[in-house]
Amino acid sequence: HAVKELHRIKELGMPGIQIGSNINNKNLNEPEFYPIWEACEQLGLAVMIHPWEMMGREHMSKYWLPWLVGMPAETSRAACSLIFGGVMEKYPKVRFNFSHAGGSLLATIGRVEHGFNCRPDLVAIDNPINPREYLGKFWVDCITHDLPYLKYIIEMIGSEKITLGTDYPFPLGDLEIGRFIEESDLPQSDKDNIMYQSTLDWLALDLS
Numbered sequence: 001h002a003v004k005e006l007h008r009i010k011e012l013g014m015p016g017i018q019i020g021s022n023i024n025n026k027n028l029n030e031p032e033f034y035p036i037w038e039a040c041e042q043l044g045l046a047v048m049i050h051p052w053e054m055m056g057r058e059h060m061s062k063y064w065l066p067w068l069v070g071m072p073a074e075t076s077r078a079a080c081s082l083i084f085g086g087v088m089e090k091y092p093k094v095r096f097n098f099s100h101a102g103g104s105l106l107a108t109i110g111r112v113e114h115g116f117n118c119r120p121d122l123v124a125i126d127n128p129i130n131p132r133e134y135l136g137k138f139w140v141d142c143i144t145h146d147l148p149y150l151k152y153i154i155e156m157i158g159s160e161k162i163t164l165g166t167d168y169p170f171p172l173g174d175l176e177i178g179r180f181i182e183e184s185d186l187p188q189s190d191k192d193n194i195m196y197q198s199t200l201d202w203l204a205l206d207l208s
């Protein structure tokens with residue numbers, strides 16, 4: 001049914017889909033989801049991944065922790081599952097975009113890589129390729145709420161892999177939609193990439 005829906009989405013002229021960071025608490029690298037990734041690759045559909053059903057939510061009900069802590073972790077969970085599970089290797093043409101600047105993934109890539117190196121018996125069992133090799137092969141949105149961190153991820157993956165995000169109308173979103181980027185000291189080329197060019201590339205849209 002999911003694959004049939006992907007074909008319908010393509011027929012409607014939509015450039016991609018959005019899904020959660022897990023599916024019924026199953027990680028996105030489960031083999032049962034391979035037909036979805038295969039169809040996305042064949043149809044040229046972009047994939048936005050947004051965190052939901054945050055793990056451990058029942059143990060952190062106070063202080064909005066599921067949204068402040070759980071969401072970034074969920075996004076990293078999804079990305080690491082796709083990397084370590086070999087999905088990005090098996091379906092390299094799928095254009096993944098991870099919400100909220102990739103969650104905690106890019107901030108913790110050193111730890112993720114170190115885990116891959118020091119315990120390959122646990123981490124590298126399905127994909128022997130260093131996770132750092134995938135930086136620049138997926139997109140993230142720009143919602144950092146923090147200019148120094150945005151500059152960090154530009155250094156990590158390049159502004160051509162950072163799309164404009166809003167999370168509108170939710171309180172945690174960038175409700176001024178890129179204003180902190182427009183008013184920043186970033187080079188104009190980075191601003192242009194983030195404000196429109198990277199999104200056109202991610203969605204494979206040619207407006208010329």
